Amino acid sequence: MKTSSHRLQRSSGGYALLLVLVFLGISTMLLTTIMNWTSETARLTDRQNEYYTTADAAEAATEKILTHISADYLAGGEQGVINNLNAYKTTYPLAADDAYWGNYKFSNASDGSQGVFVVRATNWQYTVLTANTRGCSATRPPTAFSPTRN
Numbered sequence: 338m339k340t341s342s343h344r345l346q347r348s349s350g351g352y353a354l355l356l357v358l359v360f361l362g363i364s365t366m367l368l369t370t371i372m373n374w375t376s377e378t379a380r381l382t383d384r385q386n387e388y389y390t391t392a393d394a395a396e397a398a399t400e401k402i403l404t405h406i407s408a409d410y411l412a413g414g415e416q417g418v419i420n421n422l423n424a425y426k427t428t429y430p431l432a433a434d435d436a437y438w439g440n441y442k443f444s445n446a447s448d449g450s451q452g453v454f455v456v457r458a459t460n461w462q463y464t465v466l467t468a469n470t471r472g473c474s475a476t477r478p479p480t481a482f483s484p485t486r487n
Contacts, residue, residue, distance in 0.1 A: 394441045398429040398453055415461055425455040 402425050409417040429452065432439035446454045 398443055402428050426452040429453050
């Protein structure tokens with residue numbers, strides 16, 4: 338008796354489908370990872386830009402106040418600065434100066450009110466200078482300006 342063995346031929350179509358699905362899954366994971374990385378990078382860049390713009394706004398307020406303090410000192414000395422301490426608290430860039438400043442709110446760190454925090458920390462002092470200036474004396478300003486921002 339002769340038996341013939343019929344070899345079953347397997348179709349390679351199922352393997353191709355499986356291979357395509359595996360590569361599709363890997364590609365989807367890779368695409369998702371790249372999109373998440375891009376999104377996170379963009380978000381961090383936005384935060385960094387916001388920080389630097391806010392720091393620049395605080396610097397602009399500081400410069401505006403120091404300009405007024407300088408002018409008042411030249412015009413009236415220490416007493417001219419002391420007389421205007423309350424005025425400095427409302428001296429910051431306004432939307433009236435430039436529409437750009439309408440995007441910012443300056444607040445006083447001590448009580449949260451609108452404005453900036455400016456105080457007189459110490460009195461001026463008359464001291465003897467040291468080192469190469471023997472026998473000379475001078476008035477030394479306090480380190481009084483302490484800007485803060487929220």
